[in-house]
Amino acid sequence: VITRYEFALARYYPDGSLDTTFGNGGKVLTTFPDLQSGIYDIAVQADGKIVAAGYAHDGSNYDFALARCQVNGTLDTGFGSSGLVRTDFTAGSFDVGYELALQADGKIVVAGDHYNPSGNNYDFALARYNANGSLDTSFSGDGKVTTNFGADETAYAVAIDTNGRIVVAGKMSDPNDTDFALARYTSNGSLDTRFDGDGRITTDFNGGGTIRTDIAHAVLLQTDGKIVAAGWATSVNSDAGLARYLP
Secondary structure, rough: OOOOEEEEOEEEEOEOEEEEEHOOOOOOOOOOOOEEEEEEEEEOOOOOOOEEEEEEEEOOEEEEEEEEEEEOOOEOOOEOOOOOOEOOOOOOOOOEEEEEEEEEOOOEEEEEEEEOOOOEEEEEEEEEEOOOOOOOOOOOOOOEEEEEOOOOOEEEEEEEEEOOOOEEEEEEOOEEEEEEEEEEOOOOOOOOOOOOOOOOOEEEEOOOOOOOEEEEEEEEEOOOEEEEEEEEOOOOEEEEEEEEEEO
């Protein structure tokens, strides 16, 4: 028996019952042809269409994967290839999208990680798409950006400020520690050097050279420009971790 993972969506009424006007009895399964796939994040556009992001896996490598559904749950054929999009950062790499954000102009930003076997490390990975699902070539020339902090990095959260700058949060791991990691990009995809000098920052909650694990899983932007990252941090136990940064 072959088990295949698929994109799965369900929509509920406010009382918790399934919305039977959506998909098949309130549920939608979306298959990437001949691939395993899974969703890590969804967002609803202003027009009610639903964008989902995650991964597609062909048995050897992973790609960013997106799907967009109409309000009734059917795939939006005006998006990508019959409603589906796959993005490979480099041939043979492992690329997983963990969170997405919608820009006011309809563009879609997805953040996650990229693993290149030849480099033997994970990097922050960021892709921006036009409203029709094509890669936005005004973003870093090809629509894709990877960022290395000098170790292994994964981005779990993304937010966009009123100036179009993109803030990404996650973790950086080396043999000695795992810390909160944040990066900020300009609207064209380059690292914003006004953010801690090189566009990148890491935060160790415990310090002292002790091996601990601090991972940011969410990021929000305050109206005054300050950045709040939340996740978990280990001391003696695993605790909630919260850090706030100046712009």
